[in-house]
Amino acid sequence: MHNYIEKVLTKLKKRNPGEVEFHQAVEEVLESLEPVLESDSSYEENSILERIIEPERQIIFRVPWVNDAGETKVNRGFRIEFNSALGPYKGGLRFHPSVYTGIVKFLGFEQIFKNALTGRPIGGAKGGSDFDPKGKSDQEIMRFCQSFMTELARHIGDKTDVPAGDIGVGGREIGYLFGQYKRIKNRYEAGVLTGKGLSWGGSLARTxxxxxxxxxxxxxxxxxxxxxxxxxxxxxxxxxxxxxxxxxxxxxxxxxxxxxxxxxxxxxxxxxxxxxxxxxxxxxxxxxxxxxxxxxxxxxxxxxxxxxxxxxxxxxxxxxxxxxxxxxxxxxxxxxxxxxxxxxxxxxxxxxxxxxxxxxxILYIPGKAANAGGVATSALEMTQNAMFAEWSFEEVDQKLKQIMINIYQEASTTAAKYGKKGDLVAGANIAAFLKVANAMLDQGVV
CATH class of the missing domain: 3.40.50.720 (NAD(P)-binding Rossmann-like Domain)
Structure with a gap:
């Protein structure tokens, strides 16, 4: 392993104890970057790895809500705004009992590279809560979402951070979240969330x-x-x-x-x-x-x-x-x-x-390439919102298909260029890293 990578990983695990999913995600990416770091010393000289593994902002907050029995419950909310070198933060919200800082950081770190592969101008973020929507009534979920958004609304916006859905957060939850955001901000900002209903700014083919x-x-x-x-x-x-x-x-x-x-x-x-x-x-x-x-x-x-x-x-x-x-x-x-x-x-x-x-x-396509279609189409939803436009299902689907073809070709070509022919893990990681890292170099120490 390259000495620089080893040094960064050691420091990461010391500073983020117990966050095993985050450690795993970072190690998988960094280990594949060895040929890049050997060919260009500017990334080490400018501490790009240290900067790219550290979130720009981590938000943890209390989410109090009242269940149907009139009992007050308290969950924990998270938003990790990881990297905005390529555009506003973009990434889903996950509502599941397993959610904790390490899960959100792992997902946010992955999102940086996944979003970069789409070719759309979006950074990486992730968020959520340890709230479990299973077995909850619609009214309980609405009350939870409204409380969650009351805090989250301070940190997001269509040019700042654009959440979407993930596990436990579908169209119902996005609707409740958007309604509360609109209520707090007193403006209809369609681009602040993606995965919206089709009648109020959502995109066909997003589901x-x-x-x-x-x-x-x-x-x-x-x-x-x-x-x-x-x-x-x-x-x-x-x-x-x-x-x-x-x-x-x-x-x-x-x-x-x-x-x-x-x-x-x-x-x-x-x-x-x-x-x-x-x-x-x-x-x-x-x-x-x-x-x-x-x-x-x-x-x-x-x-x-x-x-x-x-x-x-x-x-x-x-x-x-x-x-x-x-x-x-x-x-x-x-x-x-x-x-x-x-x-x-x-x-x-x-x-x-x-x-x-x-x-x-075995032929293998890693998630940051293979499951990028969701966030790619979320970015297409953002484009439609910004243009006050509605594209047909066929138009969105065709754009999605081309994005996925481009991701495969870019990952495959990059892998071969760096001596890793056929290794789509290395190809996807290197291609995405170069986009983000070079943007970070261009923008100075921020």
């Missing part, structure tokens, strides 16, 4: 964007490798927007999704998952994936969601959460002759899993 984008970049890689998607059997973990619309698009291209999951377990249907039924269970009823068996009793259900990776498949699309594929899961996938793994979630493979995937020459 589908991350899942579609995942498949578009996978299809471009297969085209480059002269492989067809037709007839391939696919595992998709998760059953949220990313998983559902990755299923939809890859099925359109001739593949067959045979397994999907939620946090309670997974289903396997050898005839192919009935996506319309999954949409009804998850998007309409907000139910559990086990309900799939009520219509298809011949399908199989298992109550350990992580065991989904034992299912025989050609393609694996992890679309649930971080570190969901560990070393043992990858060994099983390899044993079952998996061809490719593309990350729909943020950092779903552990470092040991990635190392084994690459050692076995």
């Amino acid at each position: 589908e964007a991350t899942g579609y984008g995942l498949v578009y970049i996978l299809a471009e890689m297969f085209k480059d490798k002269q492989i067809t998607l037709e007839g391939k059997e696919v595992i998709v973990s998760g059953s949220g927007n990313v998983a559902i619309y990755a299923n939809e698009k890859i099925s359109e291209l001739g593949a067959k999704v045979v397994a999907m999951s939620d946090s309670s377990g997974y289903i396997y249907d050898q005839n192919g998952i009935d996506l319309d039924l999954i949409k009804e269970i998850k998007e309409v009823k907000r139910g559990r994936i086990k309900e799939y068996l009520e219509k298809y009793p011949e399908a199989e259900y298992y109550n350990q969601c992580h065991d989904i990776w034992t299912v025989d498949c050609d393609l694996a699309l992890p679309c649930a959460t971080q570190n969901e594929i560990n070393l043992e899961a990858v060994k099983k996938l390899i044993e079952n002759d998996v061809i490719a793994i593309a990350e729909g979630a943020n950092m779903p493979l552990t470092p040991a899993a990635i190392e084994l995937v690459q050692a076995n020459n």
